[in-house]
Amino acid sequence: NAGVMQNPRHLVRRRGQEARLRCSPMKGHSHVYWYRQLPEEGLKFMVYLQKENIIDESGMPKERFSAEFPKEGPSILRIQQVVRGDSAAYFCASSTTGSGTEAFFGQGTRLTVV
Amino acid sequence: GNSVTQMEGPVTLSEEAFLTINCTYTATGYPSLFWYVQYPGEGLQLLLKATKADDKGSNKGFEATYRKETTSFHLEKGSVQVSDSAVYFCALSPPGANSKLTFGKGITLSVRP
Numbered sequence: 001n002a003g004v005m006q007n008p009r010h011l012v013r014r015r016g017q018e019a020r021l022r023c024s025p026m027k028g029h030s031h032v033y034w035y036r037q038l039p040e041e042g043l044k045f046m047v048y049l050q051k052e053n054i055i056d057e058s059g060m061p062k063e064r065f066s067a068e069f070p071k072e073g074p075s076i077l078r079i080q081q082v083v084r085g086d087s088a089a090y091f092c093a094s095s096t097t098g099s100g101t102e103a104f105f106g107q108g109t110r111l112t113v114v
Numbered sequence: 115g116n117s118v119t120q121m122e123g124p125v126t127l128s129e130e131a132f133l134t135i136n137c138t139y140t141a142t143g144y145p146s147l148f149w150y151v152q153y154p155g156e157g158l159q160l161l162l163k164a165t166k167a168d169d170k171g172s173n174k175g176f177e178a179t180y181r182k183e184t185t186s187f188h189l190e191k192g193s194v195q196v197s198d199s200a201v202y203f204c205a206l207s208p209p210g211a212n213s214k215l216t217f218g219k220g221i222t223l224s225v226r227p
Contacts, residue, residue, distance in 0.1 A: 003157065004157060040219065041219055042203065042216075042219045043203065043205075043217040043220075044216075045216070048214070059214075091158065102160075105150075105158035106157045107155065
């Protein structure tokens with residue numbers, strides 16, 4: 001059973017471009033969480049999704065950021081018109097239940113905006 | 115709001131040394147407390163947890179005790195190994211809201227042979 005897969009592992013975007021980060025949860029997991037780690041800071045919760053539903057997006061910036069978890073395929077975190085401040089490591093976690101404590105984390109995507 | 119504070123790093127120890135990594139928290143009520151570990155090139159893994167005051171979480175020789183009076187959850191190991199080299203994150207989850215974890219900044223531990 002493969003773990004949580006995130007891709008790409010590293011992503012470089014120029015200012016103004018779009019970044020799309022993918023997360024394939026573990027088999028049988030229908031709950032996905034996204035966290036962001038800015039330089040010199042801890043991981044911060046962004047959004048919690050179940051299949052086709054956003055359950056909690058209280059940590060998402062109000063503009064330019066969106067997330068989805070379609071019925072088929074990976075969860076996508078989309079950042080439009082990236083700025084230098086978006087440079088960070090983005091981690092995805094998945095679980096079979098709504099408890100984040102039992103979630104399994106991916107290796108993360110490191111986004112660099114130049 | 116909720117927050118987690120970890121001691122500044124990085125930490126470098128010799129093999130078989132005693133390890134303490136400090137963690138304090140701010141939260142209302144009785145949160146659950148966790149230590150996660152990230153080995154090089156891998157995702158975060160749950161190392162141990164405690165869900166109520168005075169509980170002791172333990173795993174792989176690591177221990178941490180939930181201290182409500184000092185709002186702390188310090189991680190300890192009696193004898194570290196080179197394979198313990200990793201980044202360690204302290205985290206909390208408030209009661210009734212397990213879908214969100216609040217993390218500390220993490221600390222890098224390097225163990226020399």
